[in-house]
Amino acid sequence: MDSEIKIEELKKLVRDFCEARDWDSFHTPKDLAIGLVTEGSELLEIFRFVKESDEAMVIQEKREAIADELADSLFFILRFAGRFGFDLSDSLAGKLEKNVKRYPPKR
């Protein structure tokens, strides 16, 4: 559960899974980035031609498919970061800090 698991633990889960399958030679930066885009695109395809007014319904009806594509996309981010030494929490916090100036809060 997201309330219990640390990012590093998810990274390790993914790393162990990949190393047990000898996937290192396939997991180049370019192919991991392709992985992220192609899985993100499968998430997007679920909403293709869906009208704004029907999106909430699709969220309800396709929960399992959506959860799968979110997991697949996250897999490639965690694998990329774990394999090439990026700290996601630090990068995200730093990015948000920069964006505070770019997009000042309204409230």
Next chain:
Amino acid sequence: MDSEIKIEELKKLVRDFCEARDWDSFHTPKDLAIGLVTEGSELLEIFRFVKESDEAMVIQEKREAIADELADSLFFILRFAGRFGFDLSDSLAGKLEKNVKRYPPKR
């Protein structure tokens, strides 16, 4: 740091950032999925036309740009999951479990 931060804490960071800016009405499922794909695509573009043998060099030379695009992509996954009630850790663990059969370990 990834070794300290739980997924839920990152989700909350992103939610607070978005709610302070009244972004809810823009953050439909379709537009968040577009966010994921367009940011993932910016990560991919860093490796466009880069030869396999040069990828390691690019990883070194463009660390900051890569960290930024990873953070941007993760932002949209966390926002999507947080906004529509998906548990990423559970989804990812479930997905890996299914994949154990599909891709039996070599080691």
Next chain:
Amino acid sequence: MDSEIKIEELKKLVRDFCEARDWDSFHTPKDLAIGLVTEGSELLEIFRFVKESDEAMVIQEKREAIADELADSLFFILRFAGRFGFDLSDSLAGKLEKNVKRYPPKR
């Protein structure tokens, strides 16, 4: 055949196909752009985890799937351009002209 067909004729083929199905209300600019990206992503997925040295083999073995994804991607470009009044030949020629300065010819 590409040696006989004009761009405008392909645009018309696509337009007639879509109008006969009353697809106008689904074919907003955003959804047509999603169509292009999701179909392009299916082409890309064919080469995911394929090593540089194996790409030529994949081109041979998956000709039909590749032709399908190229056609699907082109469909959305032609539909977008036809529906919203863009001239693709002029845009492409203009783009190449600009790029002559950016990338001077080597030969």
Next chain:
Amino acid sequence: MDSEIKIEELKKLVRDFCEARDWDSFHTPKDLAIGLVTEGSELLEIFRFVKESDEAMVIQEKREAIADELADSLFFILRFAGRFGFDLSDSLAGKLEKNVKRYPPKR
């Protein structure tokens, strides 16, 4: 103009441009597919967070940027097809024919 130019002529325009720059070694199938997705994604980004009701306005206000991204996407389709011997008109016509059964006309 699209009413005058044949697909083959556009293919040749692109091929001549690329050959004059010695781009063959960079234009592998995988990198050309990445080109298509990343350029399509730039088109999509123009409509990110744009409400259905505002899409028509964006089409008017960003005509030049849209034309550029359509041209860039088409460039990679023409280059891929030209370089690896795919006939786009035949593929598209064949695809539409198959889809007549899948999506019977309403009119």
